[in-house]
Amino acid sequence: MGFAPKSYCSLLYVLVLLPALCYSQDTFVSSRATYYGSPDCLGTPTGACGFGDYGRTVNDGSVSGVSRLYRNGTGCGGCYQVRCKIPQICTEDGARVVVTDYGEGDKTDFILSTRAYARLARPNVASELFAYGVVDIEYRRISCQYPGYNLMVKVHENSRFPDYLAIIILYQAGQNDITAVEVWQVDCQQWRGLRNAYGAVWDMSSPPTGALNFRVQVTGRSGLKWVQLSNVLPSEWKAGAAYETTIQLT
Structure with a gap:
């Protein structure tokens, strides 16, 4: 018994990684990001990558997802640094995320969970960032590291x-x-x-x-x-x- 082809709704999950992630030297790419909400700020276990609860709870449930970066599933597990471009609201480092789902937003490459989206903002101003709904961002691929875990x-x-x-x-x-x-x-x-x-x-x-x-x-x-x-x-x-x-x- 195999898996039948499935159509997935526009929920995206990208797991925000541990602070120990190493940065690559890749050039940042300009794009847009938005967020989705859930009662517990976590994702769902039905993401297009098939990660299940791993894709829901890793790194305290700070998750999001991608559209073109999904690459028919090859992009699953890829890690990115994402930062928004509103100087008075956004941090310089942004959020570190890993792809766990596919979905499309309003010309966005990333749809983040509320936890991941909040990490784009400076302390105490996350509510101002949420008010935008969709924000301009820049992102680059980075190296994933999972201290204490083997494959x-x-x-x-x-x-x-x-x-x-x-x-x-x-x-x-x-x-x-x-x-x-x-x-x-x-x-x-x-x-x-x-x-x-x-x-x-x-x-x-x-x-x-x-x-x-x-x-x-x-x-x-x-x-x-x-x-x-x-x-x-x-x-x-x-x-x-x-x-x-x-x-x-x-």
Whole structure:
């Protein structure tokens, strides 16, 4: 059983990262940003990237999303520095965010949660920024860092052992994009590709038996490379469980 194509509403989530994020030297790009509201200031677990609660609660739920930067899901997990351009209201550093959803606003590249949007403002003037609704911004891609976390592979809740497997890769550090995922098939002695179901979700029917080794193709500043993830999933993996690797994609 696979994922059917879905149409997502214009909710976007970008997780504002920990202060330990490293900046890149990329030039800032001009754009616009707005925000969406929710009773608890968090996102929803139904974002287009498929991150679920991870996309709701990481970094205290400071989240947002993107339109063209989504790039058919390849942009999921990418980190950005976003700052607004009203000197008397906005901070110089702005907010640090990671892409977790797709959506479109009024000629905006980013739709932020209220927590993320507030972090664009100087102390005690966030209400003035909210009154604008849509603001001019500038953004640049930055390197993600997750202190204390290695790369994790989560088995999607829709997986059904042993017939259908879907995975999401979490805590992806650096400035790399994941462009392919393969699993090692022992009996055939070959790598077998997973399908990009949607967003950051990769799936396959009739996965190999036993403990599973994966490799991911990543593209970034150093070009294209394959990174192997050994013994990631146990032989009896569980839907909804997350398994930690011993590496990071820096």
